[in-house]
Amino acid sequence: MTAATLEERTAIEAGSPLAAALFELYSGSPVTVVAAPPGGGKSDLVARAVAHLFAHTDATITVATATNEQGTAIAERIMSEIGPHDGPFAVRVASGKMRVPEGAGSPRDKDKVRAVQVRTAASCKASPPATDFLIFDEAYQITFADFADGADRANQVLVVGDPGQIGPVVTVDTTAWAHLRQAPHMRAPDVLSQREDATIINMPATYRLGPVTAQVLHPLYGWAFESRRPQRALAQMPGEVRTLQLPVRETPFDLDSMTHVVGAAMDYVGTTLGVQTSAGSRSRDLTPTDVAIVVSRRAQASAIEALLLERGNGAEDITVGTADKLQGGQWHAVVAVDPTLAGAESEHALASGRLCVMASRHMTHLTWVYDDRWAAVLAGAPDAEDAQRGAAVREGLLAAGS
C-alpha cells in the first residue's frame, strides 16, 4: 500500500461546509463565517481547509486561536492533515507561551521557511500578521475589537466557531454602544456576519450529540442541525438524558446537593457503553475518566472535588470544572448542574451560552441536575429573549429525561 498524497488526504466531500468555505477562500471572498453546533467538526474543518490551501497555493496562512492550549491543539491537527512534509516543518508556532508540538517550528525558528503560522488572537492584536489568509478558530470567543486589530493586515479571513459557546469576557462598561448593532465588544462573527462582503456557512450536523440533545439545543441556534453521531447508548441508562431534581436549598453549593451530584456521576462508572458503527458493534465499561461534572461556580467544583477525594477508588479521576473551563471538552457521560440552582439569578447564572456549554459536553449520556426554582428565576431575567431560549432548552431537557 502506498502512502496517500496530500491531495488525496485533503479530498473534500461534495456539498460539504468545507467545500463551501474553500470555494469562498479560493474565490477571493474577504470574509467567510462558519458557524457550527457543538461537536460540529470545527477543528476538523479548520485543519483540512488549512492543509488544502497549503497544498494548492503559495499563500501565507495564519491560524489564530483564543488561547495557547487551543493553538497547540489546532497546530497538531493541521500537522496531521498535512502529513509528511519536505521542508523542516509545515507548521510554526509563533506565540511565545504556546506549547510547540513535536515536529512543529517554534517562535525561535526563522520564518523564512514556508509554514502555517499558529498564534493567539492576543498576539495577532499586538502585532498584526501580514498574511493572505487569517483563520480564527473558536472565533466566538474573540471580540470584534480584537479581531479588527489582529486582522488589520490580512487579505482574507475565515472565522470559525460555535455561536452557542460562552463569549469573551468583557470588563469594560459598554453601555455607550448598547444601541449599536455592530459594536467593538460584540463577538467577532456576530459583527462580521452583518457585513455586505461576508458569506455565512452553517454547519449542518453534530458528530458528538445524539438526536435528542440536538433537538433540545435547537432554540439556541438560528438553524436546524442533525445528529450524525454513531449510535451509542449505555445499557443501564436508556436514552440520552436523565434528570435529577433536588430540593430547593439555600446555596447553590449546598453539601447535600453536591453529594447527590457526585452520586449521579458515580452511577455512570461501570455502566456498559455500546457503540454501533458500519464496522460492527462493540462495548466496554465506563471508567471515571469517561465521566465529567460540569458546574457554573468554582465553589461547587471545590466542594465536588473534595467529595470525590473522600470517596476514593478512582472517583477523583472524574473531571470536574466550570462550564468556562470545560468548554471545548467532551466525555461519554456528563452530570451538569443548572446554573440557576438555589435560585441564583445573576447574569452569570442566566446566560444561555453557559447553559449551552453545560448541555453539550456529553457524547452519550447527560444527567441534568436542577431544582424547581429555574422557571421563576428565568421569568425575572432582564434579557427576556435569552431567558426564553434558556427556558425552552430546560423544558426540552426535562421532557427528554422524563
Place this chain on the structure above:
Amino acid sequence: MHRSDLTEPDPFAEYVGPVVDAASVPGPEPVVAEHISEPRPPAPADIVWADDLGEHTDAAQAEYDALRRAEAQVAGEPVRRTHTPGVPPAISEGEPMPFAFVWVDAATGRVIYRKEHSEPTTPRRLGVLRLRELIDNGFRLVVPDHYTAKRLCRAAAAAAAGDTPEAADAARVDRQLAVASRLSYSISLVVLTEVLRRAYWLPADLDADDPLAWAHAFDPRLRLAGRPYQLMHTLLEAASQGQERSDATTAMFYGELAAIAAARHPGQRARVAAFQGMNRAENAAKVWDTTDLGLIGRNLVTGDVCAVEVTATSARGFTATMSQPFKLRTGHRHVFLAQRGDPAAEAAFVLMGVRATTSGDLIGQFEAVATRRNAGPVPPAVAVAADAMSTGRTLHITEEPYLPFLRSRGEDEEAGRWTRGRSVERVRPRWGMPTDVKVATTQHTRKDTR
C-alpha cells in the same frame, strides 16, 4: 452645595460673562491627613470562607463595606481604605494636566467652572465649546458628585442631537464624556464623591453622595457650605493622598488617554480604538484594586486575593492551605502582596494545582518562578514561603498583574481594514480554483445580497 437635577434647563448656554461666586476669593484650607487612620492589616476575622459567604459576593462585599463604615463611625472620622490614592494621578511627561472645577451654581442653576491656579479666579459659565476646549487642552474635569457628572453628559448628548452649529463639537464632547464616565477610575473626569469613597471609609451615619458630608467628616471646623470651589479643592486634596503604583497608574493613564483621543472621531474604527484603550485602563484599574494593600480584606471576600498558610517548602516551590473563595488559576503566575522593598514583593510563582482534603481544606501547590533579577540559589518565592512558615505569617497572593499591550495606531492610514466600511474590495487571488473544490461546491449557503 447645590445638587444638580437632570430636569433642570440645559446648562450649555454659551459664555456670557463671569458669574460671581460670593465666596470664591479666599484660598482653600487643604485637609491634612495626619488625623486620618491608616488602613490596618487584615485580621483573621477578615478572611471570609466560602461557606459563610454564600455565592453572592456582591451582598458579601456590601456587608463587608457596611462593617468598615460602622467602624469609621465608631472612630468618628473617615478611615483610610486604600494605600493608593482615590484620584488616579496624571503622569503626563509633557504638558501638565491641570484641574478645572465644574459645578452647578446654586443661584442660577447654571453649570460653571473655574480653572486651577489660573486667572480669572471667578467662575465662568460652561458651554459646549468651552468644554471641548478644556478637554482638548488636557484639563482634568472635577465635579462634586455623580449628579453633576450625569448632567454634563446628558447636556452634551442633548446638544449633540440638536440642529446647531455646535452640534459637531457637542457630539465629540459627548463621546469623550461617555468614555470617561464609564471608566472605574477616570483621569479626565473626576467625581469627588467617588474618588473619596475609594480612598476612605466614611462613617456609616453620613451620606457618601454628599460632598459637604465628606468635608464635615474630615474636619467639622471647616465651614465650606456655599463655597463650592474651596470645598472641591479641599476634597480633591484629601482624595489625592496615597502611594502610587507606577505600572498600573501608567497603564490606566495611557489607556484612558488613547480612548479619549479615539473618541474625538465618530465611526467603527474610532470605537474599536476607544474600546481597546478603555480595556487597558480597566485592566489597570483592576490591578490597582487587587494589589492595594488596604483592600486585602475586601478582596478576600471576592476571592481576588487568597490568604495562604505555608505548610511545606521544597527547592522548587511550596505547599500551602488556601482561603476560600479564591480566583487563582492553575498554570498562571501569581505574586505575594507586600510593601515595596519587602522581598515578598519581588517573588513570582505558578499555581500548579489544588487538591481538596477530606476535612474541606484546599491545598495549593506552588512552583517558584526564577527571574534573571533574582537568580540566586534559592528562588525568592521559596525563601519568602520558608520565612512565613517559620514565623507563622499569613501571606496574601493574587494573580500576577497583566497589563495588555496597547497597539499604537498613530496616523497609520492602512489601519482599520475591517472597520472603515461595510465591505472591503474582493481580493483578486494569485491562484486558480482547484478542480476538486469546483466539483465539490454543489451547494452552500450564501448570504443574501443587500
